[in-house]
Amino acid sequence: MPPSPTWKDVRQGLARTARAKGEWAGLPMPMEGMRMVVHPSYPFAESLGQVFMPKPATRFCRTSDVQEDVCERNTWASFRDGREVTIWQKGSKFFFRYSPRQNSGTILIDTVGAARAWDFDAELRAMETLRRHVTDWAFRCYTMTGTFLETSKRSGVIYLFRRLRPTVAMAARPKMNGRDVGVRILCTLCAHPIGYYDGSWAGALVPTDDVIAHLLLMRSDEHLYWRQCNQHAEWAPESGL
């Protein structure tokens, strides 16, 4: 019986397929139990997203599962409480409930799970590339803390680039009413070239390559950068704050 392929074999096989298809950035590495979101224009985008996914459990609903007189009226995220509020109606009465306090624990665990997809040497090479693009101080900050700051000369927005977390965009301007409020967080910006593992902060590229992509897009075309990114509010668990 032939030995089962290793993760390295799978990675090399995908690299060969990518070269044959002319995909210069390579093909993302599927991980067991993790759904991938791949840009739809990539070959095998849909099938790559579903590889190694467990079969969905099937359950047939019965008529007694549904109460016809109960319906959900509204749901929203409470910034003050950090959780969701749901209002539902049963007959003529209204009820509410708080969801459990939201945190980013599951996202963090899934991000650790995706680490097997990356090549360690590729990460080291990406860090060498990053070193060429940033100042010595920024690179030291990145190595020590996984983050570094850069202010856009164009917009004045201060960006905190982070490894395996969305970039934090901050403004140091007063608000519209002229009141000086110091530095405030506008939002966090999340984008992954090629694809990402759903429910985690991990992208298809090694973590530092994701940081390089954010940095270079911000420097070269800030409008495009904001257009490409998903914007997460600072209180959302996806923001990683």
Place this chain on the structure above:
Amino acid sequence: MTSSGSRKCACGKVISGNALACLACADGAGVRPHGGVLEILNVQGGDVKITFDKDNVSEAIRARRIVTDMLRRGYALVVEVDRGGVKAYERVQKFDEARGEYIIADLDSIAAEQADTKEAEEEISAPAPAVKKRSRPSKSLPMESTRATAIGRSAGG
């Protein structure tokens, strides 16, 4: 770079981390310390580098086809340009395959942003009649002497 961490120009002056050379050297000789290279942020390999050798005709043709194909597939190509001795970054708008040149917007984006803001303020104070839309000036950069980075299509996050 020196052992203390500060960078020095070829003439010996200390320069900032982003600068390629001091202002005097950059204005005088047009310093270009590297040849043309295209770095591709790659899943399997970290960064894949394609170097351009204009003496090797078949390699040059292949490299031009790769760049054209990348832009067609929606990759973002970012080139490093030298603005008064300071390294800046611009996104490639088009690529001239016949001449092997990246085409970028020929303006200092920061100065242009300030000029646009000023123009908008003037328009608010004194609305002018409709004017013809100006075409954006462009600039060509030969790929054999330009450092570029290719970033794949974004899937969001």
